[in-house]
Amino acid sequence: MSSINNIDVFFSAQSFQENELRNKSVVVIDVLRATSTIVTALMNGAKGVIPVEDMGEASRISQSVDSDNYLLCGEKDGTKIDGYDLGNSPLEYSRDTVEGKTLIFNTTNGTKAIKKSLGSATIYIASFLNLSSIVNALSVEKNEIVLLCAGWKGRLALEDMLLAGNIIHNLSGGSLSDMANDGAKVAFGLYEKYGNDISSVIFQSNHAQRLKQIVGTDDLEYCAQTDICNLLPVLHEGIISI
Amino acid sequence: MSSINNIDVFFSAQSFQENELRNKSVVVIDVLRATSTIVTALMNGAKGVIPVEDMGEASRISQSVDSDNYLLCGEKDGTKIDGYDLGNSPLEYSRDTVEGKTLIFNTTNGTKAIKKSLGSATIYIASFLNLSSIVNALSVEKNEIVLLCAGWKGRLALEDMLLAGNIIHNLSGGSLSDMANDGAKVAFGLYEKYGNDISSVIFQSNHAQRLKQIVGTDDLEYCAQTDICNLLPVLHEGIISI
Numbered sequence: 001m002s003s004i005n006n007i008d009v010f011f012s013a014q015s016f017q018e019n020e021l022r023n024k025s026v027v028v029i030d031v032l033r034a035t036s037t038i039v040t041a042l043m044n045g046a047k048g049v050i051p052v053e054d055m056g057e058a059s060r061i062s063q064s065v066d067s068d069n070y071l072l073c074g075e076k077d078g079t080k081i082d083g084y085d086l087g088n089s090p091l092e093y094s095r096d097t098v099e100g101k102t103l104i105f106n107t108t109n110g111t112k113a114i115k116k117s118l119g120s121a122t123i124y125i126a127s128f129l130n131l132s133s134i135v136n137a138l139s140v141e142k143n144e145i146v147l148l149c150a151g152w153k154g155r156l157a158l159e160d161m162l163l164a165g166n167i168i169h170n171l172s173g174g175s176l177s178d179m180a181n182d183g184a185k186v187a188f189g190l191y192e193k194y195g196n197d198i199s200s201v202i203f204q205s206n207h208a209q210r211l212k213q214i215v216g217t218d219d220l221e222y223c224a225q226t227d228i229c230n231l232l233p234v235l236h237e238g239i240i241s242i
Numbered sequence: 243m244s245s246i247n248n249i250d251v252f253f254s255a256q257s258f259q260e261n262e263l264r265n266k267s268v269v270v271i272d273v274l275r276a277t278s279t280i281v282t283a284l285m286n287g288a289k290g291v292i293p294v295e296d297m298g299e300a301s302r303i304s305q306s307v308d309s310d311n312y313l314l315c316g317e318k319d320g321t322k323i324d325g326y327d328l329g330n331s332p333l334e335y336s337r338d339t340v341e342g343k344t345l346i347f348n349t350t351n352g353t354k355a356i357k358k359s360l361g362s363a364t365i366y367i368a369s370f371l372n373l374s375s376i377v378n379a380l381s382v383e384k385n386e387i388v389l390l391c392a393g394w395k396g397r398l399a400l401e402d403m404l405l406a407g408n409i410i411h412n413l414s415g416g417s418l419s420d421m422a423n424d425g426a427k428v429a430f431g432l433y434e435k436y437g438n439d440i441s442s443v444i445f446q447s448n449h450a451q452r453l454k455q456i457v458g459t460d461d462l463e464y465c466a467q468t469d470i471c472n473l474l475p476v477l478h479e480g481i482i483s484i
Contacts, residue, residue, distance in 0.1 A: 014256055015396045154257045158424035182400035182448045189435035190428050206424045 004172045006144040009164045009183030012151030013113040021120040025143040027134060027167070028117060029126050030150035031159040032207045033088050034110020036127040036223040038240055040090040043129075043229045045099035048239040051111040055081060058106045071098065074106030078214040081106070089219050102239070109150040109157075114235065117148060125233035125240055128163055128198065129225060133232045135170040147187070158190075158205040159223075162198065165191025199224040246414045248386040251406045251425030254393030255355040263362040267385040269376060269409070270359060271368050272392035273401040274449045275330050276352020278369040278465040280482055282332040285371075285471045287341030290481040293353040297323060300348045313340065316348030320456040323348070331461050344481070351392040351399075356477065359390060367475035367482055370405055370440065371467060375474045377412040389429070400432075400447040401465075404440065407433025441466040 010016045029035055038049050047069075052058045055076075062072050073086040080087030086097070088107050105111060117123050121143050126134040138145055147167060149160035165187035168176065176188045194201045202208055202224045203217070211219065233240050252258045271277055280291050289311075294300045297318075304314050313327040322329030328339070330349050347353060359365050363385050368376040380387055389409060391402035407429035410418065418430045436443045444450055444466045445459070453461065475482050 011253060011398060012257060015254060015393075015398070017396075151257075154259075156253060156257070156424060156428060158427055161424075161428055178442070178446050182398060182403075185400055185436065186398060186403055186428060186432050189432040191431075192435055193431035194427065200420070204420050 004168070004177055004184070005179045005181065007147065007168060007171065007184050008145070008181040009147045009149065009161070009168070009187045011149050011156040011161060011183065012154050013109060013116055013148070014151070014154040018116055018119050021117055021146055023143060024120050024146050025122040025124065025141050026117040026120040027124045027126045027138070027145065027147045028110070028113050028150065029147060029160045029163050030107070030110030030113065031127055031163055031202065031223055032157070032211060033090060033219055033223055034107040034150065035125050036129055037088055037090040037093060038105065038125050038233060039127045039129045039229065039231060041093040041098050041103055042231055042233050042240070042242050044093055044095040046093070047100055047102045048241040049103045049105050050239055051114040051235070052104055052106045053112060053115045055106060058104050061104050069101060071101050071103050073103045074111070075108065077108055078211060089215060090222055091218060109152055113148050113150040123235035125235070126163065126167070128223065129228050130231045130233075131163070131166060132227050133230050135167055137232050138167065138171055152207055157207050159202045159207060161187050161190050162194060162201055165189070166195060169195065198226065246410070246419055246426070247421045247423065249389065249410060249413065249426050250387070250423040251389045251391065251403070251410070251429045253391050253398040253403060253425065254396050255351060255358055255390070256393070256396040260358055260361050263359055263388055265385060266362050266388050267364040267366065267383050268359040268362040269366045269368045269380070269387065269389045270352070270355050270392065271389060271402045271405050272349070272352030272355065273369055273405055273444070273465055274399070274453060275332060275461055275465060276349040276392065277367050278371055279330055279332040279335060280347065280367050280475060281369045281371045281471065281473060283335040283340050283345055284473055284475050284482070284484050286335055286337040288335070289342055289344045290483040291345045291347050292481050293356040293477070294346055294348045295354060295357045297348060300346050303346050311343060313343050313345050315345045316353070317350065319350055320453060331457060332464055333460060351394055355390050355392040365477040367477070368405065368409070370465065371470050372473045372475070373405070373408065374469050375472050377409055379474050380409065380413055394449055399449050401444045401449060403429050403432050404436060404443055407431070408437060411437065440468065
């Protein structure tokens with residue numbers, strides 16, 4: 001990596017303009033749950049994931065493809081969309097269900113962040129589940145890096161910032177330069193304070209409080225796991241694959 | 243204050259919807275430089291400050307008032323606006339210049355944050371310069387509290403988050419509950435990491451790097467001072483006063 005000072009953290013999909021990502025490598029983070037679910041789907045043999053911005057785009061794509069090979073997936077405000085094959089719980093994306101399939105994927109915040117990054121040089125998909133693969137890729141990245149936290153409706157999400165801080169902590173060897181960017185310092189400070197018990201911190205986050213009421217705690221426990229796979233999902237020509 | 247868990251931090255004026263502030267008390271923070279300048283103007287005897295959203299609104303108001311008693315003030319992207327009496331440097335707002343005057347005040351991020359808060363219950367103006375007055379007021383506040391960092395064009399600004407963290411650190415006695423809001427934890431973590439040398443952290447912020455090139459370092463040194471006055475500016479019927 002050129003320099004730890006060339007890494008920044010954006011804390012929501014609404015917090016920047018597309019042109020701020022030009023020529024940069026972007027790491028999209030939506031721990032609860034979009035990027036954790038994408039990583040899980042690819043780990044379990046999905047051929048690829050097509051992120052879409054809204055139900056209209058999902059519907060247009062699904063009508064033009066062979067339904068045997070595609071699944072329509074996603075959620076709106078935490079709940080599976082009527083008529084979709086799958087929601088946004090990573091636990092639904094078992095090998096039996098997704099192997100060999102291409103997924104059309106539409107979520108409240110995560111896929112919006114991905115779509116808004118399309119003008120960047122590279123788009124990686126990060127979660128705690130594939131943390132080390134991301135850190136390894138970034139450690140040899142030549143471009144400037146933006147860790148793009150999806151957040152929640154414009155607000156920051158603690159679990160996303162915590163993963164961003166974890167990545168920066170790894171890349172910096174635990175000691176961040178005074179000349180690092182504002183966003184990097186904020187994420188790093190958060191990780192230093194709360195990084196020793198990731199699972200508890202995720203459970204206590206505002207997003208987790210909302211999700212618990214909708215889908216229970218199984219997804220939270222799952223998404224809080226670190227390094228259960230060694231995958232580097234990258235977006236190429238509109239499809240995320242490994 | 244009802245509970246430290248009823249305090250949240252919004253990290254830019256673009257990161258929320260107006261209705262999220264309803265019935266709450268909002269503390270607007272724009273350390274570099276809008277809120278530091280407003281506090282300074284009031285400290286030096288300005289009668290009041292009318293925050294306006296853009297040059298159009300500033301112009302409309304200025305045409306309807308007696309120019310002997312009003313000053314047209316503000317900046318666009320760090321630079322004084324052509325034809326205005328004053329820019330956004332707090333050092334311009336001396337007693338000789340502002341005493342007894344009402345200021346029509348228009349800045350890039352700070353006044354936008356104030357205007358977007360108009361539907362809230364109360365609006366306080368905070369800077370490091372009047373930190374203790376803000377902490378004292380919030381310690382007996384009955385409403386839920388939002389510390390609204392103005393940020394910079396949608397991005398977070400380190401110096402604003404640091405002041406938010408400083409306020410929360412004071413209100414919580416240095417020990418934040420696990421059930422605090424995401425934004426409160428992020429600001430608190432930042433303050434724990436970087437709070438022991440506020441001036442250096444402000445000097446190293448992204449915003450300071452930009453400002454140094456436009457206006458030098460005098461404003462930075464000034465805005466990094468803590469508790470130079472004991473003032474609680476509040477917005478009432480469109481005018482900020484003490």
